[in-house]
Amino acid sequence: MSEKVFMKGSEALAEAVIRSGCRFFFGYPITPQNETPEYFARKMPLVGGLYLQAESEVAAINMVYGTACTGKRVFTSTSSPGFSLMQEGISYIACSNVPVVVANVVRGGPGLGGISPAQSDYLQATKGGGHGDYKLIVLAPSTVQEIVELVPKGFELAEKYRTVVEFLLDGILGQMMEAVEFNYDIKPDELPTPSWALTGAKGRTKNLIVSFDLNPEKLEIMNLELNKKYKEIEEKEKMWEEYNLLDAEYIFVAFGTVARIIKSVIEVERKKGFKVGLFRPITLWPFPYEELRKFVPQAKFFFDVEMNLGQMLEDTRLSILDRKPTFFYGRTGGVVPTTLEIIEQFEKLVKEVK
Amino acid sequence: MSEKVFMKGSEALAEAVIRSGCRFFFGYPITPQNETPEYFARKMPLVGGLYLQAESEVAAINMVYGTACTGKRVFTSTSSPGFSLMQEGISYIACSNVPVVVANVVRGGPGLGGISPAQSDYLQATKGGGHGDYKLIVLAPSTVQEIVELVPKGFELAEKYRTVVEFLLDGILGQMMEAVEFNYDIKPDELPTPSWALTGAKGRTKNLIVSFDLNPEKLEIMNLELNKKYKEIEEKEKMWEEYNLLDAEYIFVAFGTVARIIKSVIEVERKKGFKVGLFRPITLWPFPYEELRKFVPQAKFFFDVEMNLGQMLEDTRLSILDRKPTFFYGRTGGVVPTTLEIIEQFEKLVKEVK
Amino acid sequence: MYLEVIIAGFGGQGVMLMGETICEAATTMGINATFFPSYGPEMRGGTANCNVIVSDKAIASPVLATSMNIIVMNKPSLDKFENKVKEKGILFVNSSLIDREVTRNDIEVVKVPANEIAEKLGNAVVANMVMLGAFIEKTKVIPIEKVKYVVEKFLSEKKKELIDINFKALDEGAKLIK
Amino acid sequence: MYLEVIIAGFGGQGVMLMGETICEAATTMGINATFFPSYGPEMRGGTANCNVIVSDKAIASPVLATSMNIIVMNKPSLDKFENKVKEKGILFVNSSLIDREVTRNDIEVVKVPANEIAEKLGNAVVANMVMLGAFIEKTKVIPIEKVKYVVEKFLSEKKKELIDINFKALDEGAKLIK
Amino acid sequence: MSVTPIYTFPKSMENRVTNYCPGCHHGIVHKLVAELIDEMNLFEKTIIVWPIGCSVLGYEYFKTDGCVAAHGRAPAMATGIKRSNPNNFVLSYQGDGDLASIGMAEIVHAAARGEKITVVFINNTNYGMTGGQMAPTTLPGQKTTTSPYGRDPNLCGWPIRVSELLSTLDGAAYIARIAVNKPARITQAKKYLKKAFNAQLKGIGFSLVEFISACPVQWHMTPLKALERIENELIPYYPLGEFKVKEGVE
Amino acid sequence: MSVTPIYTFPKSMENRVTNYCPGCHHGIVHKLVAELIDEMNLFEKTIIVWPIGCSVLGYEYFKTDGCVAAHGRAPAMATGIKRSNPNNFVLSYQGDGDLASIGMAEIVHAAARGEKITVVFINNTNYGMTGGQMAPTTLPGQKTTTSPYGRDPNLCGWPIRVSELLSTLDGAAYIARIAVNKPARITQAKKYLKKAFNAQLKGIGFSLVEFISACPVQWHMTPLKALERIENELIPYYPLGEFKVKEGVE
Amino acid sequence: MDKVSKIIIREDFCKECQYCIHFCPKKVLEKDMSKLNSRGYHPAKLIDEEGCIMCGICGEVCPEGAIDVYRIKEEVAK
Amino acid sequence: MDKVSKIIIREDFCKECQYCIHFCPKKVLEKDMSKLNSRGYHPAKLIDEEGCIMCGICGEVCPEGAIDVYRIKEEVAK
Ligand SMILES: Cc1ncc(C[n+]2csc(CCOP(=O)(O)OP(=O)(O)O)c2C)c(N)n1
Ligand SMILES: Cc1ncc(C[n+]2csc(CCOP(=O)(O)OP(=O)(O)O)c2C)c(N)n1
Ligand code: SF4
Ligand code: SF4
Ligand code: SF4
Ligand code: SF4
Numbered sequence A, B: 001m002s003e004k005v006f007m008k009g010s011e012a013l014a015e016a017v018i019r020s021g022c023r024f025f026f027g028y029p030i031t032p033q034n035e036t037p038e039y040f041a042r043k044m045p046l047v048g049g050l051y052l053q054a055e056s057e058v059a060a061i062n063m064v065y066g067t068a069c070t071g072k073r074v075f076t077s078t079s080s081p082g083f084s085l086m087q088e089g090i091s092y093i094a095c096s097n098v099p100v101v102v103a104n105v106v107r108g109g110p111g112l113g114g115i116s117p118a119q120s121d122y123l124q125a126t127k128g129g130g131h132g133d134y135k136l137i138v139l140a141p142s143t144v145q146e147i148v149e150l151v152p153k154g155f156e157l158a159e160k161y162r163t164v165v166e167f168l169l170d171g172i173l174g175q176m177m178e179a180v181e182f183n184y185d186i187k188p189d190e191l192p193t194p195s196w197a198l199t200g201a202k203g204r205t206k207n208l209i210v211s212f213d214l215n216p217e218k219l220e221i222m223n224l225e226l227n228k229k230y231k232e233i234e235e236k237e238k239m240w241e242e243y244n245l246l247d248a249e250y251i252f253v254a255f256g257t258v259a260r261i262i263k264s265v266i267e268v269e270r271k272k273g274f275k276v277g278l279f280r281p282i283t284l285w286p287f288p289y290e291e292l293r294k295f296v297p298q299a300k301f302f303f304d305v306e307m308n309l310g311q312m313l314e315d316t317r318l319s320i321l322d323r324k325p326t327f328f329y330g331r332t333g334g335v336v337p338t339t340l341e342i343i344e345q346f347e348k349l350v351k352e353v354k
Numbered sequence C, D: 001m002y003l004e005v006i007i008a009g010f011g012g013q014g015v016m017l018m019g020e021t022i023c024e025a026a027t028t029m030g031i032n033a034t035f036f037p038s039y040g041p042e043m044r045g046g047t048a049n050c051n052v053i054v055s056d057k058a059i060a061s062p063v064l065a066t067s068m069n070i071i072v073m074n075k076p077s078l079d080k081f082e083n084k085v086k087e088k089g090i091l092f093v094n095s096s097l098i099d100r101e102v103t104r105n106d107i108e109v110v111k112v113p114a115n116e117i118a119e120k121l122g123n124a125v126v127a128n129m130v131m132l133g134a135f136i137e138k139t140k141v142i143p144i145e146k147v148k149y150v151v152e153k154f155l156s157e158k159k160k161e162l163i164d165i166n167f168k169a170l171d172e173g174a175k176l177i178k
Numbered sequence E, F: 001m002s003v004t005p006i007y008t009f010p011k012s013m014e015n016r017v018t019n020y021c022p023g024c025h026h027g028i029v030h031k032l033v034a035e036l037i038d039e040m041n042l043f044e045k046t047i048i049v050w051p052i053g054c055s056v057l058g059y060e061y062f063k064t065d066g067c068v069a070a071h072g073r074a075p076a077m078a079t080g081i082k083r084s085n086p087n088n089f090v091l092s093y094q095g096d097g098d099l100a101s102i103g104m105a106e107i108v109h110a111a112a113r114g115e116k117i118t119v120v121f122i123n124n125t126n127y128g129m130t131g132g133q134m135a136p137t138t139l140p141g142q143k144t145t146t147s148p149y150g151r152d153p154n155l156c157g158w159p160i161r162v163s164e165l166l167s168t169l170d171g172a173a174y175i176a177r178i179a180v181n182k183p184a185r186i187t188q189a190k191k192y193l194k195k196a197f198n199a200q201l202k203g204i205g206f207s208l209v210e211f212i213s214a215c216p217v218q219w220h221m222t223p224l225k226a227l228e229r230i231e232n233e234l235i236p237y238y239p240l241g242e243f244k245v246k247e248g249v250e
Numbered sequence G, H: 001m002d003k004v005s006k007i008i009i010r011e012d013f014c015k016e017c018q019y020c021i022h023f024c025p026k027k028v029l030e031k032d033m034s035k036l037n038s039r040g041y042h043p044a045k046l047i048d049e050e051g052c053i054m055c056g057i058c059g060e061v062c063p064e065g066a067i068d069v070y071r072i073k074e075e076v077a078k
């Protein structure tokens, strides 16, 4: 079981979902994540699970909603335009307090955009998206192995808080292959059926799952309950990585694949004698504001690098609050920044900021 | 023409759209904005215009997209869940550089939520929403008269920048009635057909409108072009109201109807001798960060009040950068905060912050 | 000149029309008015209410937390709004459908058997006009002629034949106060 | 131990399989490997390429801006990648489909008439294996046996009958270098 | 003295007044559904997916497990439920705006997939809940708040006959249309509905019963006039009967 | 010596190689569309709405005005265009994933509305562009990347016959199905397509021609084998012919 | 012994749609104009206990389930 | 005078699908195994100029529009 297998990120994702005891996948094809549903299509029948291709992303998320209401682990995966189509459904699910895990393998946008990797759905994932006062837990692994480790955690979080957990993956992570190790394999029957699940009103009064209350006072209470949950998540569930930060004077902030690229940059810059480090949020929501802010005193500047035009930057700034210069470099539309260009940008900044 | 008429906000909105020379409305019924499409259904046939009920909000926004491609003014209106369904389409439109004006008459969320007024789609409108690096111009009038004045402006902005303009209205503004005056009545034939419009390749080479480029480098260029446009809008098009700010030590930040309620609060508090003022963003994007920040020196504290759980607060904080205490009070789910409770909250804060 | 009122009742009782009529009458007089409706939690047959403010000054908030005048057309509305009447304010009660007594004694209570009067006039639907007549007469901010003018305007579009009974209802309501 | 290569060509030329094969072979040897594919702007018949890194240390970025080794299977790929070869690096050129000469002279160029050899072997499809054979032999980081092991594993699932010709193709490619 | 019940309130329903307008046919159909749940002993395994429409609060009137789908997506949600709980009896209750307008893709695909769910389809030729707008089922000439001059087919098309459309799909096991504007029809409706339930219970496939229903308030008619409209205007356009009966359905 | 063209490249098309795979029928249908645009003198008024699918770049192959709709929404976008420019000739070009899966609601409603647009529908029984996944039109038993063991109707339903389904709608003026796997069929296809164009030009209503098309690469067949598959497997399931011809269409 | 009626009408449920009245084959139901229920409706009322044939139709057609119908047999002690 | 062919094949457009070859009623088309075009395909080639009856079928069936067909008449100066 713990032999290393060389796998595509999108397939490792699917395998991790299955090994997390999830047996229900609903989805609609879209590049660059087709390997995920295709993996399910091959494997689910072999493990007594279901791969069902929905007629659209709208239908997919509502099928997911249905299965989630029965208390079973359920998963869907899509890419940017498909995720936009799911916004109404996600808002419904968030309001209904049922656990769901979704993945958005981000491609270049907006519009039809392109099929190359991007991170330009950060704001959609962490701030906006659907209507109303709700939040998703947003997880951003940066290696295929980390995907494998975070998936069961994602299901646990979804269930603990009865909320939506989104994996925000860039296309690189989905498309790239590397060797991974699985050290878990949860069977669905090990997972209890929650008391709120829709199973038929047998031996109990009816269970109901709705996402509304036409009475504003009651709807406000529903919202305040949600909010309490979100506050608890903010307190307890932040995840981040501190890399070479102990003595760092120049602090990169990056997530996902970009963080990996930054590590290559750091290798180079450390050799040149620059005290460079990386702060990598793993939960994009809740964002580790305070945790990043801790490094303000030691920092000469912060350098936020993303595959978009500055989406996480808003959170970085909300953390740094302009106490130290905060710079940004981004490539977008599916272009992956290279170590070379980041090095160049970084060294320019070092010269500018004395 | 400039006689005052007592009108519902949602009908004034529709009349303003017609008088802006727009003759195409596509939409799908949803409370609390049905009076808008119903007004169009009655009036459009009388002015040679089109009211077409789409099969869904998804279809509606794509019909809007189609008409926008022909260079004609076009409008749609919906409420929160419907707006979530439009996110994919809006991202496409934004990327395609065609002008579109939309209205979201926000109701309590998330999910089906309720039909009472709210402001809980602020983040969706200004940050997230669809996928990719794009922005909407978001206008938030606070009286029915202001709706009437901003609508033609909205069409102009949409056309000037070939972008999407969103009216973010709370249900109160849509449902309430007050007397308004119209001082314009643009006829569609006064409006030129833009050179990029799809009209058939007669006497010119083909016009194409697409929202993608499968070449990442080219897609990045498209994004940078978009971004240039957004930067220009940020520079030139911010709108806000400063109300009683000259000597204000306590500065409310609020938009839409809440700003109106705050004005009643200010009336009370000024009488009690408190130097209270209001900063009201009219463009929620671009948000007037610097303009609000100007008041940091004179302020004892800022008090952000919204009909949600703190969505604009993020922008308020990005503006104030914690240089002065920034407080928040919100009601959500369709509950409208009363002057009484805001007064109570405010006076408590005054006591706390010496 | 200032008048504020919350009007509440079942969906079908025409409480919105009462509010709109007051505002429209004020507009005709060149006075500012705001009308803010609020539909209760239930779609069909649920309670609904509206907030009306009439003033010769600019109106800031159109929303009333409490009000000097409140009209309740049915019992759930009484339950909900009884304590929203400002001290010394007036509570107008549709006594045809509300059997319980008002418990507060720091306010004035005006009882109007609106449905009964309306049915006597031949159409239960005009109960709202009966109540409106009483309200207008009691508050004396807007002349009843202005109200009739507006009612006529509203009806003339489609249902001319109803003008008469509406006028009668207004008058009967007003008579109760006189 | 470190090996990096970008492999580029038309969609149908099997460049991804070449990359995956190298990585899989490395994994078999217990060495770290990353494979990152990139599909060109065009879906069908467009160019595609992959970045492969093999290393006994942890691999940070899986993306190669430039590379010591680059394999180009067709002309558009040559045009795109010629200047991405690091100084003193090696450019592997599929000379069957590329008629122009490489212009740089600070790098080594290995020409492989992959399609011609493959067609001679009886199946144009194995042109990629011919090239891979040459690449493996030239770089000498991964033993060809490991590659064959992986190829066999890939094929054994469905198309056993193709193992032989693939092996031959690898050998023919390697022979060119020897 | 013996007292035998001839007609009593269904056990599966909550004993409370609905929010429906006087004469609304949602109420009649609710009772039919509940009676069959009682009679067929399905109570403990029933899960009802309610729509967005006037029947959004339907779950308050039933004692069964339930949830409310996003507008139009009840068949997708019901699919998710049925696929993960195949032993449950899953109903999707939908209006004509919900099913035939925004939810067209979902209903067609649920039928095409032969999804083992039963759809109770209330066609009242308009959007009741939102105030009586035009629906895809609104008749030519019919006035609604968004077809104030009467529906003009040249402008906004012809009404969709959902039962006929779905019957073209191989996955549909049972499709029928009925009205409840007369006692005899109510009896017939119950027979149809029972077959639809059985199509699911026997695993034959997708089933749907379309109810041509009165919405007196939005039609601006008394309930009794509404019954006449069904007879004289609607049934001629929407013929009653069984459109698809796969082998084994009974 | 005289040289008379018997068959030449259509003028409305750009003189460039497409990105389609060898033997893909998109190319054949493109040419038919372009030939009719040429012959019927429609070039200057044509606007083509391209779909998301392998033909997403179709606008690069045509000289006409064009745009690309969101996946499945081409009929809605075409509606927006046609309604604001009624004198233009508006085509919606769509694949089976686009039209019959995600875009089902939009196509049904465009047809029901009698929208005066013409739909060119390429049914190749799978999602070509994304790598050959199952479509609603995939035949029972057909292997695709998402039905790796062959499509199982009990699991994921039966193929949808779009032409039959749309023909139930009163707004549909002309609906026909044809293949282009033989020269005679190509000739026939052009005739059908011409009628469809005319249905729009004469303002009669919505028109659609369904092309049973080869996708050799995703079918894992040579182009010639793909032609046989069409004949032997697809046409039996998807009968060719005219399904709806409203009066006046010719 | 209390009077047992063939029909039980939950008056507060009634919304005055008149379906029961309309379809009663014996025309033994009527609006009770002497009463208004809490929602403001005149509830249906059985005006002729004898005339009722306990067919159940009024119960079936009532959208609110306001009417229960029972068969009542006087058991004669033999 | 240049040789004028009845058929013009844009070789770079050809993708070797063989439709033209398959449907040519006279079987006068073939893959040109001696050539690879820039995309790596062996283009179609007319092998018997005389045999071609200028029916146009090859042009019609070619998905790439790679083939134009012309009727050529030698005009005899009378
Ligand atoms: C996405 C979305 N769009 C629109 C609405 C508003 N809405 C609520 S119910 C409804 C239509 C109800 O009509 P129908 O389905 O016919 O049910 P009825 O009320 O007539 O029984 C609409 C459009 C919504 N809730 N969500
Ligand atoms: C909202 C959304 N979902 C999914 C996709 C991915 N996608 C692109 S094309 C396509 C299907 C193409 O199939 P079809 O319409 O049959 O066209 P073909 O390529 O077969 O001609 C899909 C699912 C997308 N672009 N947008
Ligand atoms: S509006 Fe129509 S459908 Fe809705 S409850 Fe009233 S009568 Fe019934
Ligand atoms: S994948 Fe299929 S449909 Fe797409 S271009 Fe290739 S053959 Fe044509
Ligand atoms: S049971 Fe029959 S006869 Fe008796 S009241 Fe009811 S409908 Fe009339
Ligand atoms: S059918 Fe029911 S609701 Fe209607 S009048 Fe009779 S008892 Fe009342």
Ligand code: SF4
Binding pocket: H007, H020, H023, H024, H025, H026, H027, H028, H029, H046, H051, H052, H053, H054, H055, H056, H057, H058, H059, H069
């Ligand atoms: S024109 Fe006819 S005969 Fe000549 S090559 Fe083409 S298909 Fe063959």
Ligand code: SF4
Binding pocket: F023, H009, H013, H014, H015, H016, H017, H018, H019, H020, H021, H043, H044, H061, H062, H063, H064, H065, H066, H067
């Ligand atoms: S039909 Fe066209 S593409 Fe196919 S082989 Fe002939 S010339 Fe080449």
Ligand SMILES: [Mg+2]
Binding pocket: E095, E096, E097, E122, E123, E124, E125, E126, E127, E128, E135
């Ligand atoms: Mg309806």
Ligand SMILES: [Mg+2]
Binding pocket: F095, F096, F097, F122, F123, F124, F125, F126, F127, F128, F135
């Ligand atoms: Mg297809």
